Amino acid sequence: MAPRICALCHTSKAMLRRPKTGQQICRDCFFFVFETEVHNTITEAKLFKPGDRVAIGASGGKDSTVLAHVMKTLNERYRYGLDLFLLSIDEGITGYRDDSLETVKRNQQQYDMPLKILSYDELYGWTMDAIVAKIGKKNNCTFCGVFRRQALDRGAAMLNVDHIVTGHNADDIAETVLMNIMRGDISRLGRCTCICTEGEDTIKRSKPFKYAYEKEIVMYAYFKKLDYFSTECIYSPDAYRGHARAFLKDLEAARPSAIIDIIHSGEAWAVKEEVKANQNAQQTCKRCGYMASNELCKACTLLEGLERGIADAGITERGMKKLEAQGPAPDNLRTIPFFRLASHQQNGHPAIEVEAPT
Numbered sequence: 001m002a003p004r005i006c007a008l009c010h011t012s013k014a015m016l017r018r019p020k021t022g023q024q025i026c027r028d029c030f031f032f033v034f035e036t037e038v039h040n041t042i043t044e045a046k047l048f049k050p051g052d053r054v055a056i057g058a059s060g061g062k063d064s065t066v067l068a069h070v071m072k073t074l075n076e077r078y079r080y081g082l083d084l085f086l087l088s089i090d091e092g093i094t095g096y097r098d099d100s101l102e103t104v105k106r107n108q109q110q111y112d113m114p115l116k117i118l119s120y121d122e123l124y125g126w127t128m129d130a131i132v133a134k135i136g137k138k139n140n141c142t143f144c145g146v147f148r149r150q151a152l153d154r155g156a157a158m159l160n161v162d163h164i165v166t167g168h169n170a171d172d173i174a175e176t177v178l179m180n181i182m183r184g185d186i187s188r189l190g191r192c193t194c195i196c197t198e199g200e201d202t203i204k205r206s207k208p209f210k211y212a213y214e215k216e217i218v219m220y221a222y223f224k225k226l227d228y229f230s231t232e233c234i235y236s237p238d239a240y241r242g243h244a245r246a247f248l249k250d251l252e253a254a255r256p257s258a259i260i261d262i263i264h265s266g267e268a269w270a271v272k273e274e275v276k277a278n279q280n281a282q283q284t285c286k287r288c289g290y291m292a293s294n295e296l297c298k299a300c301t302l303l304e305g306l307e308r309g310i311a312d313a314g315i316t317e318r319g320m321k322k323l324e325a326q327g328p329a330p331d332n333l334r335t336i337p338f339f340r341l342a343s344h345q346q347n348g349h350p351a352i353e354v355e356a357p358t
Contacts, residue, residue, distance in 0.1 A: 004024050006024070006025045006026040006029050007023045007024055007025055008023070008025050008026075008029040008033065009025075009026060009028075009029050012026035012028065012029070013026060014026055015027050015030075015223075016030060016219060016223075018030065018033075018216065019213050019215040019216055019219075019256060020213045020215075020216055020256070022256070027223050030219070030220070030223070031220070031223070031224070034070075034212070034216060034220055035070055035073060035074060035077075037211065037212065038070055038074065038208055038209065038212060039074050039077075039078060041195070041208055041209075041210060041211055041212075042074070042208050045195045045196060045206070047163075047165075047195070047196060047206050047208065048080055048082055048163065049081075050080065050081030050082075051081055051082075051083075052080075052081075052082050052083070052162045052163055053082075053083045053085065053159070053160065053161040053162050053163070054071070054082050054083065054084055054085065054161060054162065054163045054164075054165055055085045055086070055087040055116075055152075055155070055156045055159055055161040055163070055164045055165070056068050056071060056084060056085065056086055056087065056113070056164075056165055057087055057088075057089075057152055057164060057165065057166040057167065058086040058087060058088045058104045058107065058115070059088065059089075059100055059104070059167075059229075060088075060100030060101060060102075060103035060104045060107070060228060060229040061100065061167070061228060061229055061230070062217055062218055062221045062226075062228045062230065063167030063168070063169055063209065063214075063217055064166070064167040065103070065107060065221060065226050065227065065228035066167070066209075066217050066220050066221050066224075066226060066228075067165065067166075067167040067208065067209060068084075068086065068107055068111050068113070069111065069224065069226055070208075070220075071084060071165065071208070072084060072111050072113070084111075084113050085113055085114045085115070085116065085159050085161060086104060086107065086108055086111075086113045086114065086115040086116070087115075087116050087118075087152065087155045087156060087159060087161075087164070088101060088104045088115065088116070088117045088118075089117075089118055089119070089120070089148050089151045089152060089155065090117055090118070090119035090120065090121075091119075091120050091127065091128040091144055091147075091148065092119060092120050092121050092126075092127020092128050092129055092130070093127070093128045093129060093233065093234065093235065094129055095234065096231060096233055096234050097128075099229060099231070100229040100231070101117065102229075103227060103228060103229040104117075106227055107227065110227065114159075116155050116158060116159050118151055118154065118155040118158070120147055120151065123147075123151055123154065123336065123337070124147060124299075124303055124334075124336060125303075125334045126303070126306060128140065128143070128144055128235065131143050131144075131306065132235060134306060134311060135306075135311035135312075136311075137235060139311070139312065139315050140235050141235070141236065141239045141240075141241070142302075142315055143302055143306075144235070146298045146299050146302055147299055147302070150290055150297070150299045150336070150339075152164055152166075152205075153202055153203055153290070153339070154337070154339055156203045157203065157339065161203065162203070162204060163203065163204045163205070163206065164203055164204070164205045164206075165205075165206055165207070165208055166205065166206075166207055167207075167209055167217075168207040168209060168210070169207075169209040169210075169212050169213065169214050169217055170209070170210060170211050170212055170213050170214070170259050170260060170263060171213065171214040171245075171248065171259055172214075173192065173193055173207070173210060173263050173266075174248055174258075174259045174260075174262040174263055175241055175244040175245050175248055176192045176244075177189060177192060177193065177262050177263065177265065177266040178244040178247060178248060178262065179240065179241060179244045180192060182243075182244065186269070189265075189266045189269040190266065190267070190269050192266060193263055193266035193267045195207055195210045202291055210263070211260065211263070213259060248262075283295075285297035285300055287300045287335055287336070288300050288335060288336040288337065288338055288339055289338045289339045290336075290339050298314055299336060300335070300336060301313060301314035301320075301323075302314040302315075303334065303335070303336060304323065304329055304333060305319065305323060307333055307334050308323065308326060308329075308333075310322045310323050310326075
């Protein structure tokens with residue numbers, strides 16, 4: 001039986017079948033079409049402008065490692081004119097994050113990019129190991145997600161960058177759409193599918209892999225022989241996202257386009273004005289200066305709960321009532337360094353006032 005020929009170049013032997021399209025193509029064509037699709041996503045959304053300082057959220061995993069490689073490749077090929085940095089958050093998970101950060105340090109050398117590592121311990125005074133020891137494995141992903149988001153903004157502020165890019169892929173976004181539907185949180189559907197988000201008190205953040213399938217990212221990393229860390233977080237097996245992921249895999253097996261279809265559904269979702277009006281107005285946390293929907297941001301509320309021995313403060317209504325019943329926070333309460341994204345600019349870049357951890 002004659003070998004199959006690449007469906008794109010019609011000359012080389014087909015080496016793989018694209019999960020996204022079903023095409024049988026050679027490796028070189030796969031690399032090119034994958035990179036070109038990411039480039040098209042970037043240019044159509046007008047994510048960058050020449051001179052931008054861009055921090056790549058680097059965990060050492062497949063998504064962020066491929067993102068760093070592709071961003072460097074496209075920046076050089078299409079002359080984006082970007083200054084690229086690696087930004088890693090050390091959550092403090094023994095046997096997982098400490099090992100993956102070694103991969104990030106190698107990536108720094110391989111891609112010749114400056115690297116900044118910011119830890120939960122130096123920023124919040126807690127590691128995820130300590131948090132899980134305190135609260136157990138229930139709700140630990142809530143703490144990690146809230147703390148990581150703020151840590152990324154603070155790390156980016158220390159690097160004085162304009163923009164953070166993360167390795168969230170099409171599967172991740174489709175899972176988030178499903179999670180919001182299952183929770184009945186329809187007001188988030190439009191926002192969770194946005195390729196780019198930016199608030200007055202946050203640094204611009206975007207997802208160049210918004211339409212890239214996870215399977216194709218894995219294939220790209222494998223055939224490019226990229227150096228990445230493949231172990232899953234030891235605290236994630238019980239996460240709610242896992243149920244959405246399993247459901248999405250079943251849908252994809254029956255209909256490969258289900259991932260993109262779900263994303264487009266979220267993009268098309270319109271929230272009525274009366275629903276928007278009921279959402280809490282955005283304000284500034286009175287304690288740390290970060291964006292918040294209430295007097296305290298989510299991170300400060302969770303941190304106060306940890307410090308005062310109320311693990312579900314900031315998670316459940318019952319926990320918040322317990323926190324309020326204890327009265328005002330003590331003067332010696334551990335707090336997060338102050339953060340503010342100023343309205344003026346310095347040297348063409350957003351001016352950020354942030355206290356570095358001591």
